[in-house]
Amino acid sequence: MWGRETESRHGPRPSLDLARIVDAAIGIADSEGLAGVRMSSVAARVGMATMSLYRYVGSKDELLTVMADAATPEPPALDGRPWRDYLADWTQANRNFLVDRPWLLSLAHRTPPTGPRTLRWLDRALAALAGTELDLGQRINIASTLTGYAATQASLTHSMITVAAATTSAAGDGSITGLADYGDILGQVLDPEDYPELTAAVRSHAFGTAEKWIDDADFTFGLDLLLDGIQALIARRG
Structure with missing residues (x-):
């Protein structure tokens, strides 16, 4: 994750790198959610055997940790602002x-x-x-x-x-x-006697009117x- 691996001089040269594997896993999570991220599904997306992934990450938990960091964008620039x-x-x-x-x-x-x-x-x-x-x-x-x-x-x-x-x-x-539709639905199901303040909040659009x-x-x-x-x-x- 930090790019500080010690590369071995022995054995065949790896056919993939960690970045490609993580990009594939993030693509699956974006389209299917975390439930779709399995070592087998990631391996299939990058075109390799499942066991071969363990040359790059030790476990699915390690993969998820690297995914969380790689999917996070850079923070806003400080630029001397208050x-x-x-x-x-x-x-x-x-x-x-x-x-x-x-x-x-x-x-x-x-x-x-x-x-x-x-x-x-x-x-x-x-x-x-x-x-x-x-x-x-x-x-x-x-x-x-x-x-x-x-x-x-x-x-x-x-x-x-x-x-x-x-x-x-x-x-x-x-x-x-959106919130406007949500407020409309609540207005249809709330009993004013049982939910007096919430009903008043809905009727006054306190939840907002955003679409x-x-x-x-x-x-x-x-x-x-x-x-x-x-x-x-x-x-x-x-």
Whole structure:
């Protein structure tokens, strides 16, 4: 994963490299989800015997670890921006790539960041806060909190899509494509006496009116709460 393997001078020259194998595995995950990623399916995609893969990765778990890092894009450039502007961009970019590749959410809990790209995200967040009075431990905790928020928001997006699909199947009313449709469906099933506040929220479009599931206004509201807390912590330290 770090490109620091010691190459053996003995035996036949490898016909593949790790990057090609990982690209094949990522392609399967993108189209079929993690359930489709098996050593046999990856081997078939690169045109080799399953056992031959073990010359490059020791196990499927190792392959998943390398996949998680390789599928992570580079973090936004810091470019001397104020810490708040940068971390807002950093957190949104984190959320966005998890929305694009939901299978990464399943891998996030398997291991802490260990690859060059995932650790670069952590490094850039720490660098953004370097000019504050916060110590390194606090900065790491801030990065972890913002990472968790990004993952939660991405997971919520996919969960709402799944729930909406189940509701649609039961109601037979067609596809629910976003928050606006979701609110309409809730308005049809909620009993105002049993759910008085939720019914009022639906009727006032408190869930939002976005045609798609990602509502940046809702995301920014929660992110601002976190950034306000960081700003207050910096002020106390100062």
